[in-house]
Amino acid sequence: MIDWILPNLGYGLCLLGLILLAIALVAPFESLKWWSADMDLTMPELPQRSQSESPKNECFVVYLTGIGGSGESLARREFGFLERLRERAPEAVVIHDVFPFSVTNSPLTRDRPLAWFFGAMHRARLKAKSIFFEFWIGARNVCQVAVCSDPRYGPIYNLGIAKEVYRALLKNGFDPRRNSPVYLIGYSGGGQVALGAACYLTRLRSTVTVITIGGVFSSIPGLLLAEHVHCLVGSKDRTVKLGPVLFPGRWPIAPRSAWNKARRRGKVSIVNMGPMIHSGRGDYFTQSVTLDDGTTYADHTANVVASILKRTES
């Protein structure tokens, strides 16, 4: 077996490289096709003006998942986190049905040419934990994060996502005339998408605050437009360190970038989450690992996010 694998390893790597190149080359087309087709940007209708008062401290929280998401449903640990958040902030309306890696909010497993492939990968990873099944969905979604951060395609991609977030907000009882605050929580690459959507959602009368959990993001105008950006960062999270390396706008030598301006204006807070990693056992949503004071990682993350919601409201 080894005798066969070793000589063909080079071909295998070339094939993998070609497939990844193809994924990267076609990545912008979903948003570009949407942009060409939806000429008039058909927005959802506004709800009827309700006579009743909005509940006290009502706020809307939109959770955008990380690059491992297929849009089919969230992972159990993410559901657990959102449940904890609901317990701590009962006045918050928590929305999680926006898939951040599709401008039309279509999951990878439906209504697209490769739906069968992503569906098979998604089902396989539920049965057996393997990097092979995770890899393809992750690679596709990383390319969408790159689309979101690219100044050529980003404005279009972000508009599409903002529209889907707005649609989800309206569906969940948001009335743009009431000024209820909106919080966008983005995990990992979802942080980039949250900041991208904030570029447009800040045109609502409501304040828009972005919370990134292990967020990997570029220097994007959303950093300046959002009310505030809270970055929750684990000290053992190595993936989060990719953002300041990959995106030149986050380098200190770019003082006029949105990131450096937002930092100077005090719009960005970095919250140290303790020794959390990016993904897997010991990440921000883990229930089986505790901090020194006995709080589980999942509880700590929910506590920090809930305290941000309450602090901003008060």
Add this chain to the structure above:
Amino acid sequence: MSETWQLINSGLQLKPEAFQKASTAEGLQYLLVLFALAVISKSLGEVGILYINRASRAQYLRGLVGSLAALAFSALVWSTCIWCSLRFALGMNPDYRVVVIIVGVSYSPLVFSFLDIIPHVGLFLFKIWSVWGLLITVAGLHYRFGLSPLQGLACSGVGWVLFYSLNSVFGGAAEKVRLRLLGRDKWVNPQEAAVALLEREMSR
């Protein structure tokens, strides 16, 4: 085709064979094929911009012609700029045809410019092709006119500055030609267009 590929390959490696091959009787033919490949690749890389501009298929084809015109125009202007700096700054009497050949070979990296469409990475690739092309020009000036790398860089640099100054004096003439062929007054700024659409919807 394989001959053209050899020309591109040796050009990319800054080898003197590239300039020798391009100077042969069939050289013009190879350079034209290289040019056509560069134009096709460049317009594939720019297909995103045309999508953003909501261009039709006919407009896309016209944009292809525009790319060809812009690339040919810039090659001629840049060659003239380099020829002028060789003639007047270094007091040489260079053959204009040889300078055109060097500039033509320097377009070799553009055969990969279809990769410019890759999100985020494409922005850096575009710069890499430009720097690579500049290095090929420097190598060509070294092999054909015996210029030192520094002299070659200065000559290409002066040519570069002259070219961009001329282009800005004429208000981005090449871009204007492309826009005219596309049937537009200006390129769509996606940020502005998106905000305008959103504001119109929000004020309904």
